[in-house]
């Protein structure tokens with residue numbers, strides 16, 4: 186016989202920290218940062234109140250501050266001065282990300298640098314791959330991704346994070362890194378990245394909007410869940426060390442299913458739209474900012490994410506103190 190009321194009373198332990206199943210920790214959080222080669226001082230991002238584009242100089246201070254708050258890892262996006270058809274600034278030794286990584290590594294101890302690895306901020310057309318007749322080409326893009334990975338590793342990136350959803354990208358990047366001796370540079374793959382309207386504010390932040398078409402030819406349809414498991418499985422087979430689901434809060438089912446099916450570290454990216462929705466609502470007094478942030482991020486962990494990429498990382502560091 187199973188015990189029942191009145192013997193069993195769920196309220197006896199309700200709210201006790203002792204029985205808390207999920208705990209958010211500062212160790213889980215990754216702070217995304219935008220570095221703009223065109224500017225000298227940091228510049229606010231209008232679609233993401235409280236977030237900035239940093240200059241190479243000012244990003245060093247930002248990482249120092251994040252580090253002092255207990256944040257151990259940052260994800261870097263670069264905005265170059267010069268864009269061209271093939272995004273060649275992305276693999277320039279003196280490119281914005283390469284310089285920023287070196288500057289940060291020089292000044293900040295004990296920080297894990299993750300470099301976003303994609304073409305969209307570097308191409309004149311704004312797409313995540315090479316283009317022919319307004320189509321994003323898969324295979325020719327892979328060589329370029331390999332070159333970018335090597336140049337980021339050379340600069341000192343600990344982890345590269347390919348975000349362009351090209352087939353075979355993880356394999357190509359692993360081979361390129363290994364060929365150059367970067368066997369310890371890890372790959373965090375945006376394995377299940379959905380074609381989401383929640384990236385809207387980011388396109389303004391990272392200047393990565395596109396001038397024709399959309400990203401539905403490479404990013405996933407938000408109607409699909411089983412396909413995400415295939416994407417993740419393939420990326421693991423190709424050598425991904427960490428896999429990612431993106432966005433996060435609308436995609437908790439995907440996070441949960443990936444967690445149940447695979448045993449690699451799982452990251453979730455709580456994207457710009459998630460940040461901006463919560464920010465707008467809290468600025469209007471519609472909801473309590475701290476409570477919603479903590480509930481949202483805890484839900485992402487509860488669903489099964491090990492790591493969370495969030496623009497709220499610095500705030501959460503304060504909340505957790």
Ligand code: PBG
Nearest residue numbers: 303305348383384387456457458
């Ligand atoms: C581009 C990229 C995007 C994001 C990260 N890398 C935008 C896109 O795919 O259009 C979105 C991040 C965010 O919205 O916070 N490869």
Ligand code: ZN
Nearest residue numbers: 303304305313
């Ligand atoms: Zn891209």
